Amino acid sequence: MSPAAAMTPPAFRAAREGADQIPGQARKTTLHARGRKTALHARGHQGAPAPNPYARGLRALTLATPLAMAIALGMGFFYAPLEAEQGFLQKIFYVHVPLAVVALCGFVLGGLLAIVYLRTRDPRWDMRSYVVIHISLIFAVGTLLTGSIWAKGSWGHWWVWSEPTLVSFLIIFLLYATYQPLRFAIEDPERQARYAAVFAITAGAFVPMNYIAVNLSTAYVHPRVFGSTSNLPGSMALTLLVSVIAMALLFTTLCKYELTAKHTRFQLRALRRRLLEAGEAASSRGALVSPTPPTAGAPAPTLHRSGA
Amino acid sequence: MSAATGHDAGRAEPADDPTATTTTPGDLRADDPVAAARSAGAHTASPTPPRPPGFAATVAAVLRKELLLELRTLESVPGMALFAVTVFVVFHFALNRNGVNGDEAAGILWVTLLLAALLGINRLFVLDAADGGFDGYLLAPVSRSAMLLAKALTLLIYLVLLELVAVPAFALLLLEPSLGPALPDLPLILLLGDVGVALIGTLVAALAVQTRARDLLGPLLALPLLVPVVIGGARASAPLLVLSHPTGPQPRWPVALGLYDLLFGLVAYAVFDFLLED
Numbered sequence: 396m397s398p399a400a401a402m403t404p405p406a407f408r409a410a411r412e413g414a415d416q417i418p419g420q421a422r423k424t425t426l427h428a429r430g431r432k433t434a435l436h437a438r439g440h441q442g443a444p445a446p447n448p449y450a451r452g453l454r455a456l457t458l459a460t461p462l463a464m465a466i467a468l469g470m471g472f473f474y475a476p477l478e479a480e481q482g483f484l485q486k487i488f489y490v491h492v493p494l495a496v497v498a499l500c501g502f503v504l505g506g507l508l509a510i511v512y513l514r515t516r517d518p519r520w521d522m523r524s525y526v527v528i529h530i531s532l533i534f535a536v537g538t539l540l541t542g543s544i545w546a547k548g549s550w551g552h553w554w555v556w557s558e559p560t561l562v563s564f565l566i567i568f569l570l571y572a573t574y575q576p577l578r579f580a581i582e583d584p585e586r587q588a589r590y591a592a593v594f595a596i597t598a599g600a601f602v603p604m605n606y607i608a609v610n611l612s613t614a615y616v617h618p619r620v621f622g623s624t625s626n627l628p629g630s631m632a633l634t635l636l637v638s639v640i641a642m643a644l645l646f647t648t649l650c651k652y653e654l655t656a657k658h659t660r661f662q663l664r665a666l667r668r669r670l671l672e673a674g675e676a677a678s679s680r681g682a683l684v685s686p687t688p689p690t691a692g693a694p695a696p697t698l699h700r701s702g703a
Numbered sequence: 704m705s706a707a708t709g710h711d712a713g714r715a716e717p718a719d720d721p722t723a724t725t726t727t728p729g730d731l732r733a734d735d736p737v738a739a740a741r742s743a744g745a746h747t748a749s750p751t752p753p754r755p756p757g758f759a760a761t762v763a764a765v766l767r768k769e770l771l772l773e774l775r776t777l778e779s780v781p782g783m784a785l786f787a788v789t790v791f792v793v794f795h796f797a798l799n800r801n802g803v804n805g806d807e808a809a810g811i812l813w814v815t816l817l818l819a820a821l822l823g824i825n826r827l828f829v830l831d832a833a834d835g836g837f838d839g840y841l842l843a844p845v846s847r848s849a850m851l852l853a854k855a856l857t858l859l860i861y862l863v864l865l866e867l868v869a870v871p872a873f874a875l876l877l878l879e880p881s882l883g884p885a886l887p888d889l890p891l892i893l894l895l896g897d898v899g900v901a902l903i904g905t906l907v908a909a910l911a912v913q914t915r916a917r918d919l920l921g922p923l924l925a926l927p928l929l930v931p932v933v934i935g936g937a938r939a940s941a942p943l944l945v946l947s948h949p950t951g952p953q954p955r956w957p958v959a960l961g962l963y964d965l966l967f968g969l970v971a972y973a974v975f976d977f978l979l980e981d
Binding site: 513566567569570573576577580581582583585586589590592593594596597600601604605607608609611612 | 906910911913914915916917919920923924926927928930931934935938955959963966967970971973974975977978980981
C-alpha cells in the first residue's frame with residue numbers, strides 16, 4: 396500500500412475512490428494506476444491492455460507547464476512595467492485575462508468536440524468534450540475569483556456590474572455549472588453522452604452571444620483600463636501573450652491528466668470485469684469446495700457513471 | 704377539469720401520428736369536430752403506400768394536439784397566469800411599494816413573466832415522456848424538427864395568453880403610469896421576447912425531461928440562457944413604462960432581441976433532432 400493510502404482512514408479512501416469500489420486489493424492498483432505515473436505503471440503492469448494513448452507526451456507537458464508558468468509570472472512581475480494608474484494591482488491582469496481567455500476557448504472547444512461526438516458517435520469524443528468543459532469550469536471559477544479581487548482592489552467592491560467580461564463569465568459559469576448535474580441525472584450512457592453533447596453545443600454557441608448581449612447592456616461607468624489589447628505597450632502585450640500561452644499549456648496538461656486518469660480507470664474496470672468473469676468461470680466448474688466470499692475477489696463493476 | 708381527464712388525453716396522443724390509426728383514443732367524442740377531423744385525416748393519410756405527411760402538416764397536427772390537450776385539461780396556462788398575478792402581489796409586499804415605474808416596472812414584469820414561463824416550460828414535455836408520446840412520435844415517418852417548431856409555437860401561444868392576463872393585471876396592481884402610451888410598442892417587445900423564451904424553453908424542456916431531476920434542471924438550464932432575453936426585453940420596455948414622457952425604446956434592444964431569437968432558433972434547430980432518438 397502506498398504511503399498516502401496508508402495514512403488516510405479507510406472510509407475516506409473508499410469515498411475518494413468512488414462508491415462503486417470496495418476496500419480490498421484492487422484499491423492499491425487504482426492508486427498506483429492514477430496520476431502522472433500511469434504510463435510507466437501501465438507498461439510495467441502485467442496484462443495491461445495497451446499503453447494509455449492520453450499519456451503520450453504527458454511528461455514533457457508536465458515539465459513544460461510549470462516552466463512556462465514561471466516564465467509568465469516572472470515576466471509579469473519583473474519585465475512588464477508598472478501600470479501608471481493601478482500600479483502593482485494591475486499585475487493580476489496577467490493571471491485573470493489568460494484564465495478568462497482559456498476558459499472561454501475551452502467552453503467553445505467543448506462544444507466543437509461535442510459536434511464531433513454527434514457526428515462520429517465515438518464515446519472518446521464525448522469524454523474529451525466532458526473533460527474540456529470540466530477544466531474550463533474550474534478556470535472560470537479562477538477567472539471569477541481573480542476578477543473579483545481585481546474589482547475589490549481597483550473599485551473597492553468585490554463585485555462590479557460594469558465589467559462585462561466578469562458579468563458574462565458569471566452567467567456562463569452559472570450555465571455550465573448545470574452541465575454535470577444534467578449529465579449525471581441521465582442513467583443511460585449513450586443518452587447521457589448525447590444530451591451532454593446537445594448541452595455543450597448550445598452552451599458553446601451561447602458563450603459569444605451572451606458576451607455580446609452583456610457588453611451591449613453595460614453602461615461604461617468606469618473607464619475600462621484594458622478594453623482591448625491593441626492599446627497595450629509592447630512589453631505588456633508580450634507578457635500577456637506569454638501568460639496566455641502558459642495558461643493554455645496548463646489547461647492542456649490538466650485535460651490530459653484527467654483523460655489519462657479516466658482512461659486508466661476504464662481499463663482497470665475492464666480488467667476487473669475480466670477477472671471476475673474468470674473467477675466465476677472457475678468456481679462454476681466446481682473446483683472449489685468452499686466458495687470464496689464475494690468481497691474477497693474483485694468488486695462487481697457498476698458503471699452508472701461510465702459516461703464520465 | 705380533473706387531472707384524470709388530462710391523463711387520459713395524454714395517453715391518447717400517440718394516436719396523433721398517422722401510422723397508429725388502429726388505436727382509438729378513449730375520450731374522443733363523436734361530436735367533437737376537431738377530433739372527428741383528426742381521425743378522418745388520419746384515415747385518409749394511410750393508403751397502402753403511406754406518404755409521410757409534410758413538415759407543416761406535422762407541425763399543425765402536433766400543435767393541434769397540444770392545444771386540444773391544454774383546452775381539455777387547463778393545466779398550464781391558468782396556472783401560469785395565476786402564478787404571475789400572485790407574484791405581483793408578492794412584489795407589492797416584498798418591495799413595500801404601491802406602484803412602480805421605469806426600470807423597476809420593466810424588471811418586475813419580465814421577472815414575473817419568466818418565472819411563470821418556467822412553469823409552462825417544466826410541463827411542456829412531461830406527458831410525452833410519461834405516456835409514450837415520444838415513442839409514438841418517433842414511430843411516425845415525420846420530421847423531428849417539426850416537434851421543436853410545434854412545441855415552441857405551443858409555448859409561444861401559452862406565453863401570449865399568459866401576457867393577456869398578466870400585463871393588464873400588472874397595470875392594475877403595480878404600474879404607476881397608464882399602460883396606454885406604451886401600447887403600440889410593448890406588445891411587440893413582449894412578443895419578441897416570447898419567441899426567445901419559447902425557443903429556449905422548448906430546447907431546455909426537451910433536455911431536462913429525460914433526467915431524474917427535471918423540475919430542478921429545467922429552470923437551472925433555462926435561466927442563464929434567458930439572461931440575454933431579459934437584457935433585451937427589460938431595457939427595451941423600461942423607457943415605455945416611465946412616469947413622464949415615455950419614449951420609444953432605443954432601436955438596438957429590439958434588434959438585439961430579434962437577433963438573439965434568430966441565432967438561438969438556428970442553434971435549437973441544429974441540435975434538437977439529437978434529443979429525439981430513442
